[in-house]
Amino acid sequence: MRPIEYYEPPVPSKVNYINAQYGLKSWLLTKDHKRIALLYLGSITFFFFIGGLYALMIRLELLTPQGDFLQSATYNKVFTQHGIIMIFFFLIPSIPATLGNFLVPMMIGAKDLAFPRINLLSWYIYLLGGVVTIYALLAGGVDTGWTFYTPFSTTFSNSYVVATGLGIFINGFSSILTGLNFIVTIHTMRAPGMTWFRLPLFIWSHYATSLIMILGTPVIAITILLLAFERVSRVGIFDPKLGGDPILFQHLFWFYSHPAVYIMILPSMGVISELIANFSRKNIFGYSFVAFSSLAIAVFGFLVWGHHLFVTSQSVYAGMIFSFLSFAVAIPSAIKVFNWTATLYKSSISYDTPMLYALGFIGLFTIGGMTGLFLASLAVDVHLSDTYFVVAHFHYIMVGGALMGYLGGLHYWWPKITGRMYPEGWGRFSALVIFVGFNLTFLPQFVAGYLGMPRRYHAYPPEFQVFNVLSTAGASILGFGMLIPAIYFVWSMRYGRHAEANPWHLPGLEWRTQSPPPTENFEVTPIVTWEAYEFAPPEETEVIGKFKPELEQI
């Protein structure tokens, strides 16, 4: 069967998953993965803005060398809460809970995830965790850093450690249930003919992400509980008074929190694979390498956590092992970057908004990844640890990498999700503004950090001011750039051009049903006989044009 590039359902139905049922109850008690994805989209955006507000306060304080905007105790709470909200309530769920929930069943040809009610439960758990955390923030906040290092968090901090920890603990279950759902769905509910190596790379990366969620999250769950138990009973396993070791906390904490960064980047890499292939109309170069590298990142990511403990009392021998493994974990990521680049070579690239984000990702992720190697070198890390170099490194990956992928994916699948197109001109404009703003914010931080500016300080020596001023200027541009899509996405839901089933003319399974999809995704269960990313040669594309095939009964 020839891949169909332009598809129109024979009798386009007016009924889709959005208008199939009306009323608040039909949304709050839905079992439809697509509706749940939208519920997540709303809540995640809300938390992103809260995290962004904290970022604004940080950048305002750091405009001047003196601590004149916030007191140091308050500043501690601001950067702590910025980290907690952004990591646990935005980055970790972002792509899996919105794009993943929406697309995983569609891309494999299923009607829903394996456990729809557990999917809905995961959203409510996410909300509960969020409510508990927000309560803690409003009641007085937490000042330990998002890393909750002992003994400050167990013994000396006077802030709402237990409450915040509880919020994060609850949120972890949301993550676990999402991962569980994805793994079981991908194993048991693929449509006939959808073999593992015909799966879109988006699915591979979400499968790998789910592995990390399942294997890692429980460890931070127990670590938070142990921390809370110690705080409440005033003694514990991290307490030298009983012969305990505070560094044990760091081992347990980072056992999850390092793989967590791969939870944040892998789904984004999956999006990028989709964007690169589809917007250059060429099959991904080295499909199986990219697929296996996702699994490799998931596995290797669990072997490197000690690189966060290089400057602690951790043994230098363990440091050498972790340093070596940290270099090794860069390899599968590099393999992906090479394969994406090879895909672009001699392809027909269309510079639509999603592609702009994908191209931005490749450059920014490479910078972020390579600066990670500096930090993985033991001796260099002694100099760079706890400086702004580290801050710049992880923001390049999490914002320049993960966030770019999220925005690119949102734009790419927006017509499928909402049935509306966003305004392309504004899309490209805001992508460029975000790119410029982002680099202006974080590039100076590499320099400042290398020259010695410490992180988590609200006041600094005057020689670092020029970098901070550049950084804050960049942050304002970045903030402005991100407001634009927020506005036009909402605008498009009412006034955007209606999108047809396959507005980008692409072969993926999700494009072979109407936009927005019906509740059951496909009128007939597809039987897959084509490989992933099978594009017709350019000559045939012209001939196909407005070709409307008969829908073969299968």
Place this chain on the structure above:
Amino acid sequence: MSEHIVPVRIYVTIFLVLLVGTALTVLAAFYDFPGRFNTIIAMTIATTKATFVVLYFMHVRYSIRLVWVIVASALFWMAILFALTFSDYWTRGWIPTGY
């Protein structure tokens, strides 16, 4: 694939094996074996008991290969947690930190 029904006599046998294992481990606990053997014996008995529960009570013996992979992965990941953490604790005394 039809569901395999484990015969009652296997359940009874495993149950008795588990009880015997418990009695053995209690008895062995009071005897002073040389070196670390008390711990090794106790852990061997516990692991054996757990294996029987996993294979027969939890039906893994009759399950698809994916279930075996899942169980093995969990054990492997626990091993990673232990091995790399102890790579720190057991090597801490090796270099005198005189600087």
Place this chain on the structure above:
Amino acid sequence: MADVMNSHATTSEVHGHRALQHHFENMEQQREAGTLGMWVFLVTEIMFFGGMFLAYTLYRSKYPAAFASASNHLDITLGAVNTGVLILSSFTMAMAVYFTQMGKRRPQILCLIATLVLGLTFLGVKAKEYHDKYEDRLIPGYLIPGAHFDPKVQEEGQPPDHHKLHLLPGATKPQVEMFYWIYFAMTGMHALHMIIGAGLLTFLLIFSIKGRFDPEYHSPVEVIGLYWHFVDIVWIFLFPLLYLLGRHLEHG
């Protein structure tokens, strides 16, 4: 009178079992998904308890004398009885699954009741043990206001008092407190999982009495059985590690 075969089974050929959910093709796929789902969840439980086993292993290797002294103060009889109770409950749970597969409702319900009763027995014994620890002031730190950690130590030449701690050479009271912190964390978390298991069993019981399960659809029984066996396995490790580690030094 026990139903042998649920009459719903015959209509399944026509339009799917009444318990078939709309997004699954058939009961087989649904059953497999349910089983896999529970196994994936058990992986998270293994990693969850794993963190505590790590802390235990670390500190036991550092403070062997203190850990042995503290362990010897636990009641080995109650611990062994509880181990037997849990193993028996695993057996009755497996039998409950068996009878559900065979469509024998009355024995299935009896086995579920037995499992639940045994589980509650375990919790009762645990409560007694915790109470004993409270009496001997072994609850760690300031967890219980007014009854902070402050056990009495057995002195040389005094008449043996089993409420007092006998410290082996090299053991200190803070290190003993470390043991009890870990003891309460691990057995407390285990007990919490037993309570959840008891709740799940209650649901199973109610649905079984209502006749919801039959040989074609009994995934919940099987899947909750997996959970129950897992909780049993955790105890199979906890018992020797917490109760037996120092017995061979008891008279040495």
